């Protein structure tokens with residue numbers, strides 16, 4: 397029942413025409429919209445989309461202050477934005493970045509996984525799965541312009557992209573640090589990391605919950621390029637041009653060839669994966685670990 401409710405809510409959100417999103421920001425054009433002539437902006441307050449139809453490129457900027465945690469709303473709005481871009485033949489590539497200074501994304505929203513109902517957990521997890529599947533198999537060229545720290549779910553978003561550019565700032569670490577929270581990265585998080593850095597590096601990184609600073613992130617291959625902070629966007633655009641020089645059909649089929657077997661493993665057992673998540677996240681010991689971790693984050697300021 398919980399699964400049906402979750403699926404219904406997500407389906408309703410996904411099918412909702414863009415213009416009727418409650419928070420939709422009307423399209424703006426031109427320099428005032430934050431770009432040069434012809435740059436159009438649309439999106440929702442938490443997921444901004446700037447498009448440059450002439451270049452066929454869009455920029456998705458996560459804007460969920462203070463830390464761009466991936467709440468249910470963010471996940472849903474992200475999927476809707478991506479779907480809208482994919483359905484518009486004008487666009488061939490998208491850059492994913494952050495509008496929150498110093499933070500790419502703090503990962504999954506811990507408050508969505510703590511002290512909530514089973515129905516909520518199911519709905520939330522289905523939304524996490526949906527975003528991963530959409531990004532991982534997107535027909536668009538997807539480049540991550542990582543302009544801030546990127547733990548756990550933030551790292552996962554980057555790993556689904558075709559190429560990762562990281563800003564060279566020692567504070568901007570990236571990795572799947574789930575074990576540090578006393579939780580376990582699901583198998584498809586693990587698969588995404590293994591496909592990027594190889595088995596041994598992934599095993600060590602996952603067990604130790606490693607967060608790699610830029611130079612090390614480049615060395616192990618969790619990112620493809622490290623550039624000065626003020627060049628992240630221009631570097632992402634240069635990389636995009638290179639990827640867009642390849643004929644779409646050949647690149648898309650090749651991407652599918654490389655990624656479909658991994659995605660299919662989740663697609664074939666989505667409901668079982670949700671059930672596993674429900675059982676895991678509902679355990680008293682896991683809820684306690686998450687509460688302790690959240691309290692520690694909150695007390696940091698005091």
Ligand SMILES: CCCC/C=C/CC(=O)SCCNC(=O)CCNC(=O)[C@H](O)C(C)(C)COP(=O)(O)OP(=O)(O)OC[C@H]1O[C@@H](n2cnc3c(N)ncnc32)[C@H](O)[C@@H]1OP(=O)(O)O
Pocket residue numbers: 462463465499501502503504505506507545547548549550573574577579580581582673676677690693694695696697
């Ligand atoms: C089968 C189960 C699998 C589950 C998989 C989970 C994958 C995940 O993604 S779990 C999330 C893992 N994320 C993290 O470990 C990151 C935690 N956050 C941080 O380390 C820091 O916040 C930061 C380095 C990202 C930013 O540090 P900064 O000093 O700028 O900000 P803070 O003062 O720490 O935080 C501000 C504010 O935001 C709250 N917050 C931080 N992270 C999260 C989060 N992931 N979810 C929800 N809320 C978060 C933090 O508690 C502060 O809240 P208050 O303003 O209320 O104190």
